Amino acid sequence: MLKKPVKLTDERYRLGYHVSASQGWINDPNGFCYFNGYYHIFFQHHPYSSEWGPMHWGHARSKDLVHWEELPIALTPGDIEDKDGCFSGSAIVKDDVMYLFYTGHHYYGDNDPDHFWQNQNMAYSKDGIHFTKYENNPIIEKEPEDNTHHFRDPKVWLYEDKYYMILGSQGKDGLGRGIIYTSSDLINWDYEGDMSKASSLADEGFMWECPDFFHLDRKEVLLLSPQGMEESGKNYLNLFQTGYFVGQHDYLTNTFHREEFTELDRGHDFYATQTTEVPDGRRIVFGWMAMWESDMPEKVDGWAGALTLPRELRLKDNHLYMSPVKELEKLRTDQGQDHHINKKGEVILAESVSSTEILIEVDLRNTENQEMTFALKDKENESILSLTYSQNNQELILNREDVSDPRFGMIQEAEELSLRVFIDKSSVEIFINEGEVVFTERFYAEEAPNFTIETTKQTEVESTVYKLNHSAITYLS
Known part of the structure; x- marks a missing residue:
């Protein structure tokens, strides 16, 4: 008796530009x-x-x-x-x-x-x-x-x-x-x-x-x-x-x-x-x-x-x-939206991110003991995933709501903190300072989350948000 491939029944978490199998x-x-x-x-x-x-x-x-x-x-x-x-x-x-x-x-x-x-x-x-x-x-x-x-x-x-x-x-x-x-x-x-x-x-x-x-x-x-x-x-x-x-x-x-x-x-x-x-x-x-x-x-x-x-x-x-x-860069479907932030506190940088690329540059030259958190949050502003950077020790701490154990990274002291973030429907890949430290994560949310930045001190932040092609993979019928 010939085996039949399993059938795909729901695309709620289905990735759009990552290699996977049709089922x-x-x-x-x-x-x-x-x-x-x-x-x-x-x-x-x-x-x-x-x-x-x-x-x-x-x-x-x-x-x-x-x-x-x-x-x-x-x-x-x-x-x-x-x-x-x-x-x-x-x-x-x-x-x-x-x-x-x-x-x-x-x-x-x-x-x-x-x-x-x-x-x-x-x-x-x-x-x-x-x-x-x-x-x-x-x-x-x-x-x-x-x-x-x-x-x-x-x-x-x-x-x-x-x-x-x-x-x-x-x-x-x-x-x-x-x-x-x-x-x-x-x-x-x-x-x-x-x-x-x-x-x-x-x-x-x-x-x-x-x-x-x-x-x-x-x-x-x-x-x-x-x-x-x-x-x-x-x-x-x-x-x-x-x-x-x-x-x-x-x-x-x-x-x-x-x-x-x-x-x-x-x-x-x-x-x-x-x-x-x-x-x-x-x-x-x-x-x-x-x-x-x-x-x-x-x-x-x-x-x-x-x-x-x-x-x-x-x-x-x-x-x-x-x-x-x-x-x-060929995944980008628009020219990107630029943002300039110069204050402390929390800001929603992008709403309903699903197929999204975010570039972030943080000027650290004029701050000391700065702490900032980049997060994916649901519509009730509850964190799904967060990455916190502490300027005093150059440490990065990643937390996910669905697991109890955080992950850690360290970068060299620098005048600037840069992030390049790729968000697919149920994944996020975060590249810090040209890939000196990288975090790769899966997350599962019923609605596309918001991407936020929160700082403890007034800080210069430049960012660009791109929409990405969600149909970059062609599957066998």
């Missing part, structure tokens, strides 16, 4: 690449319900990183090599062919979800739409001897004349790590070992998911999602984290000399990133705009999960800045 569940972004004039993004997808299930690869493409069209499912599980799921992976283009690398997931059949094994597989396409699984899969049959069964999420790149694959894994010592394979042909792979070696520490988690390794500003960056990091003060507050190490990689010895782990996004809803280098040399990243402990109220409407906006990564003083790609 069903999605999580991790996969296979991000540029091929034959299109940006391609894939994602973990369960089309038959709005809950996590046997993972397929959903697929969308775009010519401009702004307007996306959903394409047919690229990978479907059920073959010998991926019987219980086509888990996360990456893409690379070689000789006008797109190659996908993904993890095959297999349960032992004892109804224990933690009793599984994994392998690595490849599929390919000449048109970027129809994919053929490699006839001799798996390309890596099983985990190495020094690894546990946690062995997934291949990211492949070319360095000089050799292909490299990093896999998220868990060593026999129970610690997360990144392991490396090499190949000359994308088919035959040799195990090179643990790139993190003895530098892996117990407080860096028990499993490293979704590793991504790239060169940026004369350094190497390992971007990853470690599971099992313990909460530390105001850091590592999500169930699982996403962040990065900056360092130098010795390809001859397969050793990554790195600094400490840093979170990339400080919000409640950000996980499982994937990057690619686009034709003009920028490094662009997507993340899953949710988290495993999130309630996701949209599930009852036949869908769950979305990807973040595409963001550019820049490295400065060993800190990753993350800002919206410049192409997103």
